Amino acid sequence: MIDSDPELHTVPPDRQSDGQQPRWRRDFPIDWPQDHYVARRDFTKFLCLTSFAFVVGQCTIAFQNWRRKRRGEPPIVKIADRQQLAVKQALVFHYPDESEPCLLIRTNENEFVAYSQKCTHLAxxxxxxxxxxxxxxxxxxxxxxxxxxxxxxGPPRRPLPRITLRVRRDGVYATGVERRVV
Structure with missing residues (x-):
């Protein structure tokens, strides 16, 4: 008795008989009708793994946020000597850690400003x-x-995070980061 259900038979993609198939195709048969069929078990496994990945991602974000809050006050770091930067010049530095590029700008003889160098639109x-x-x-x-x-x-809607500075005779020091809202 031959079953007529096409989903129960292996059918090569070129629809030729098994004897006419190349040797590699006999070693790696393709179940063409079953290829697009997804079992409930496979779908459930995919759904669970994807949900687990989202949960791990959210937990990672929460942990990083918790760790960032526990660090407390950022360190006071010397950025440059006062004479190192001329008026209308800028200097790139990293604060509060090496992954945060910042820009120190001398706007006039006695005024320095510093901002995060990452644009608030797309960094x-x-x-x-x-x-x-x-x-x-x-x-x-x-x-x-x-x-x-x-x-x-342009597209940015939020101001750049400002680096608070302390200017002394011997240099310019970064003392913190102000995250401002419009």
């Missing part, structure tokens, strides 16, 4: 444009005011 590196007194994000032409860090044009 591209911002660069100073001293003639226009602004910071430019070249990825999507976003502009920030150099004195306040607030967005002035």
């Amino acid at each position: 591209c590196a911002v660069t100073p444009e001293f003639d226009a007194n602004q910071l430019l994000c070249p990825c999507h032409r976003g502009f920030f005011d150099m004195t306040t860090g607030r967005p002035s044009a």
Whole structure:
């Protein structure tokens, strides 16, 4: 008795008989009708593994947030000597750790400002444009005011995180990070 259900038989993709198939195809048969069929068990396994991956991701984010809050105050770090930076010059430094690039800018003889160098839109590196007194994000032409860090044009909607500074005779020190909301 031959079963006529096509899903129960292995059918080669070129529909030729088994004797006409190349040797490699006999070693690796393809069950063409069963290829698009997904069993409930496979679907449930996929669903559980995907859900587990999302849970692990959320737990990782929560743990990093908890760890970041427990660190407390960021360290006080010397960035540069006062004479190292001329007026209308910028210096890239990392604060509070090596993964956070920042920009120290000397706007006039006695004033320094520092911001995170990551644009608040998509984290591209911002660069100073001293003639226009602004910071430019070249990825999507976003502009920030150099004195306040607030967005002035383009896609960014949030201001750049400002690095609080302490200027002394011997140098410029980073003392913390201000995360501001518009």
